[in-house]
Amino acid sequence: SQQGEEDPQALSIQEGENATMNCSYKTSINNLQWYRQNSGRGLVHLILIRSNEREKHSGRLRVTLDTSKKSSSLLITASRAADTASYFCATDNQAGTALIFGKGTTLSVSS
Amino acid sequence: ETGVTQTPRHLVMGMTNKKSLKCEQHLGHNAMYWYKQSAKKPLELMFVYSLEERVENNSVPSRFSPECPNSSHLFLHLHTLQPEDSALYLCASSQQTAANYGYTFGSGTRLTVV
Numbered sequence: 151s152q153q154g155e156e157d158p159q160a161l162s163i164q165e166g167e168n169a170t171m172n173c174s175y176k177t178s179i180n181n182l183q184w185y186r187q188n189s190g191r192g193l194v195h196l197i198l199i200r201s202n203e204r205e206k207h208s209g210r211l212r213v214t215l216d217t218s219k220k221s222s223s224l225l226i227t228a229s230r231a232a233d234t235a236s237y238f239c240a241t242d243n244q245a246g247t248a249l250i251f252g253k254g255t256t257l258s259v260s261s
Numbered sequence: 262e263t264g265v266t267q268t269p270r271h272l273v274m275g276m277t278n279k280k281s282l283k284c285e286q287h288l289g290h291n292a293m294y295w296y297k298q299s300a301k302k303p304l305e306l307m308f309v310y311s312l313e314e315r316v317e318n319n320s321v322p323s324r325f326s327p328e329c330p331n332s333s334h335l336f337l338h339l340h341t342l343q344p345e346d347s348a349l350y351l352c353a354s355s356q357q358t359a360a361n362y363g364y365t366f367g368s369g370t371r372l373t374v375v
Contacts, residue, residue, distance in 0.1 A: 180359075180360055180361065181360060181361060183360075183363060183364075185364075190349065190369070190371070191368050191369065192263065192265070192267075192351055192353075192366030192367050192368045192369050193304075193351070193353075193364070193366045194263075194366070195363035195364060195365065198361075198362075198363055200361075238304070240360075241360070242359075242360030243306070243360075245317065246358075246359060246360065247309050247311075247316050247317050247358045248294060248306050248309045248317060248358065248360070249306075249360055249364060250303075250306065251296075251303050251304040252303055253301075253302070253303045254303075
């Protein structure tokens with residue numbers, strides 16, 4: 151069953167602008183992960199944030215986690231055309247054996 | 262390359278055919294997964310293997326049959342598929358099944374059932 155849900159479904163911005171994507175989930179988590187997928191390819195792991203962390207940075211990426219609201223956000227600063235992709239959040243399933251992914255946000259960055 | 266290799270990249274098969282998808286990883290990971298990605302739908306977890314033992318079968322029809330002969334290889338055997346099984350099939354691996362580890366995905370096999 152689906153755990154995380156991203157918002158918005160689609161986002162179009164200009165190069166240099168910031169892009170913010172949100173993820174909401176339903177049950178308690180140990181950690182939350184974000185992935186990127188270029189069209190027709192496999193997913194690439196971007197960042198993992200643990201339930202006791204509130205914010206994490208990796209290059210131009212900033213992830214926040216609010217466990218009280220069961221939500222996370224992914225911020226991409228100074229976006230580039232190469233950031234055009236789908237972005238997914240993922241959390242562990244009930245059995246704790248695998249990740250469950252949301253439907254994703256499709257980001258389009260135009261130059 | 263990600264370290265997880267899937268073959269073939271593309272596959273077209275008839276509904277009466279039998280084919281197999283292959284996934285190989287040399288990252289020293291102990292867990293491997295099959296996911297199905299259809300248009301407009303979230304990734305669907307199909308199977309989970311930990312140390313070559315299946316730990317989860319997510320209500321997948323029996324026309325999909327997984328096999329994990331060792332911790333580096335994972336297969337998905339296909340037979341008598343339906344057109345709605347057309348999708349991108351993704352293999353992933355991680356150090357362990359616990360969700361404390363990031364997954365490494367292959368590039369996927371694009372399957373078309375005709």
